[in-house]
Amino acid sequence: MRKTQLFATACALALVAAGCGTSDDNGTTSKTGGTFEVPDLPMLDSLGENEGKVSILAWPGYAEDGSADPAYDWVTPFEKATGCQASIKTFGTSDEAVTLFKTGDYDVVSASGDASLRLIASGDVEPVNTDLVDNYADIYPFLKDRDWNSVDGQMYGVPHGYGANLLMWRTDEVQPAPTSWSSVFEAGSPYAGKITAYDSPIYIADAALYLMNTQPDLAIEHPYSLDEEQLQAAIDVLKVQKEMVSEYWSDYLKEVQAFTTGDSVIGTTWQVIANVAEGENVPVEAILPDEGSTGWSDTWMVGATSENKNCAYAWMNHIVSPEANAAVAEYFGESPANPKACDLTSKGHCETFHAGDEAYADKIWYWTTPIEQCLDGRTDVKCTDYSRWTQAWTEVKG
Amino acid sequence: MDPGVDRGQGLTLSATLHRHPGLRLGLLLTPPMLWLGVAYLGALGALFITSLWGQDSFTGEVQRVWTLDNFRDLFQLEVYRTITMRTLGTAALVTIVDAVVAFPIALYMAKVASPRVQRLLVIAVLMPLWASYLVKAFAWRGMLSERGLVSWLAAPFGLDTPGYGLTATIITLAYLWLPFMIIPIYAGLERLPDSLLEASSDLGARSGHTMRRVVLPMAFPALVAGSIFTFSLSMGDYIAVRIVGGTNQMLGNVVYDNVGAANNLPFAAAVATIPVVIMLVYLAAVRRTGALDNL
Numbered sequence: 026m027r028k029t030q031l032f033a034t035a036c037a038l039a040l041v042a043a044g045c046g047t048s049d050d051n052g053t054t055s056k057t058g059g060t061f062e063v064p065d066l067p068m069l070d071s072l073g074e075n076e077g078k079v080s081i082l083a084w085p086g087y088a089e090d091g092s093a094d095p096a097y098d099w100v101t102p103f104e105k106a107t108g109c110q111a112s113i114k115t116f117g118t119s120d121e122a123v124t125l126f127k128t129g130d131y132d133v134v135s136a137s138g139d140a141s142l143r144l145i146a147s148g149d150v151e152p153v154n155t156d157l158v159d160n161y162a163d164i165y166p167f168l169k170d171r172d173w174n175s176v177d178g179q180m181y182g183v184p185h186g187y188g189a190n191l192l193m194w195r196t197d198e199v200q201p202a203p204t205s206w207s208s209v210f211e212a213g214s215p216y217a218g219k220i221t222a223y224d225s226p227i228y229i230a231d232a233a234l235y236l237m238n239t240q241p242d243l244a245i246e247h248p249y250s251l252d253e254e255q256l257q258a259a260i261d262v263l264k265v266q267k268e269m270v271s272e273y274w275s276d277y278l279k280e281v282q283a284f285t286t287g288d289s290v291i292g293t294t295w296q297v298i299a300n301v302a303e304g305e306n307v308p309v310e311a312i313l314p315d316e317g318s319t320g321w322s323d324t325w326m327v328g329a330t331s332e333n334k335n336c337a338y339a340w341m342n343h344i345v346s347p348e349a350n351a352a353v354a355e356y357f358g359e360s361p362a363n364p365k366a367c368d369l370t371s372k373g374h375c376e377t378f379h380a381g382d383e384a385y386a387d388k389i390w391y392w393t394t395p396i397e398q399c400l401d402g403r404t405d406v407k408c409t410d411y412s413r414w415t416q417a418w419t420e421v422k423g
Numbered sequence: 424m425d426p427g428v429d430r431g432q433g434l435t436l437s438a439t440l441h442r443h444p445g446l447r448l449g450l451l452l453t454p455p456m457l458w459l460g461v462a463y464l465g466a467l468g469a470l471f472i473t474s475l476w477g478q479d480s481f482t483g484e485v486q487r488v489w490t491l492d493n494f495r496d497l498f499q500l501e502v503y504r505t506i507t508m509r510t511l512g513t514a515a516l517v518t519i520v521d522a523v524v525a526f527p528i529a530l531y532m533a534k535v536a537s538p539r540v541q542r543l544l545v546i547a548v549l550m551p552l553w554a555s556y557l558v559k560a561f562a563w564r565g566m567l568s569e570r571g572l573v574s575w576l577a578a579p580f581g582l583d584t585p586g587y588g589l590t591a592t593i594i595t596l597a598y599l600w601l602p603f604m605i606i607p608i609y610a611g612l613e614r615l616p617d618s619l620l621e622a623s624s625d626l627g628a629r630s631g632h633t634m635r636r637v638v639l640p641m642a643f644p645a646l647v648a649g650s651i652f653t654f655s656l657s658m659g660d661y662i663a664v665r666i667v668g669g670t671n672q673m674l675g676n677v678v679y680d681n682v683g684a685a686n687n688l689p690f691a692a693a694v695a696t697i698p699v700v701i702m703l704v705y706l707a708a709v710r711r712t713g714a715l716d717n718l
Binding site for chain 1: 478484496500502505506565568569570571586587668669670672677680682686687
């Protein structure tokens, strides 16, 4: 993807050891600067007997066992094939994922880019020996060794798939059909009071992306790399939006319900939510606006203290197998990580989500943890880190 | 073992306890005191200590170094003042709404209704407590929604549902905590002798006058006792506001978001001390009314 971004992150990672222009004399971890030292954890050398159970922490729709819809079940075949009894817990935001995973109750987690590095830095996940994951070889090369799933060329997980946050609206209430994110950010919307937005600090990036297109003089190059002034501009946009928001969502079922009753008629969403709403005969449509969007590229990671690592590896191998990866990609509405999955998805799915289209994938701004070292490569300013974003988000909600 | 020896030891034990009333009392009080001390005061102490720690902003690990940063943020950032005032205002309004609604009901139960009706009413008042909090909150979400029951009922009068927001939160909380207000007032009014009401009327006071000069002053401590429940329960609530509160957040939500989302336990602990302090002030003020004897 972006060379500068890679470089900046590499710098952030290498700062402690080598110091990219910044010196850290005592050579120990500088815990305050948003840089991090990676704990030295071993990875599995070889696989052994499956332990008989595995505890999965996943985004809603990533580990379906048929209980939501009998047609969608890729957990039961896994259990039958491996003998690993799966228990599944879902989460609504990356922050929730990090907090839950820190309890140590889970063996494997589907982490987005704004969670993965934090889990690596805190030593909650360990490196993954990709040689032990048979299906890893098939995965799109451009998803491997990225700055959100690896450190110094060492993979910390298995890429799952990627997708974009979409703009959804009720077709009976919102006319004409919106084409741009400005329909949820611009003041004086005819749908004021019925707009919804994602309830997480990472949503600030959506406002930053909107500013990238509407206010070029702010010179935002990367929506996760904002200096204080740019962040302030994003906050102002979100404060204007707040006056028009009916409610924020992080529980995807709450959003489905709000669209069903008509309390929300337009706002940000995931494809899976649009699918569920359509399944309940709510007249909604969801698009990826032309100016691009924020999105996710997810990675399955193994807990460092997990006692069921063999089953965890078995799960990672299963979820990127052509069958399971096709099923999950279709159900959640995202591009699979395994090109072979495209032969098994319904016709047009991989075209719709531009699977394997590297240029398209570059238009999506994947969730990334904002850190003090600007991800866009600027060195003359300090960027705002995630704790500042968390505070800003509280301020936006007021 | 020889049962005789056992018996002898049992006798010695009871004799010892009999001879030492202090020991007896100590043994009796130790478990509840431990419970109060460790589980309750200990937890409050741990909360306060945690609030003085810091956090690694990237990994979210708690750093055990003493710092006042959390409290500085809390006092310096305007947003937390706004949220505190909103929480206080909501709790106060819920309490007032409950008091206004509960008083006539309690008065009727205590002074007008026949014993049979009285019993039925007590059951009716307590009945909502048997249902889950969440069920009731979600029921209000459904009723207050667009095209919901409230909007349907209000439509003939040219009104509409208030929608999700503070009004909806106050309605929902007032509904949830109403029994906690009715029962103390009812108990207080029950203790009010009928002879006082008769004496007042014999001396020529009309019922309105009797209400103002006799009933209200005597029921006031009970009213305040009820307000302790409604006020403190509203202060700490974060679920109802998530369900019907729209974009509003209260102190409980800030705590929840800092534990669940930001994983900033020290700051969450600092925020959690605000309601504790407010309740301490409130209880100190309330003590003067004698309401604590009415609990």
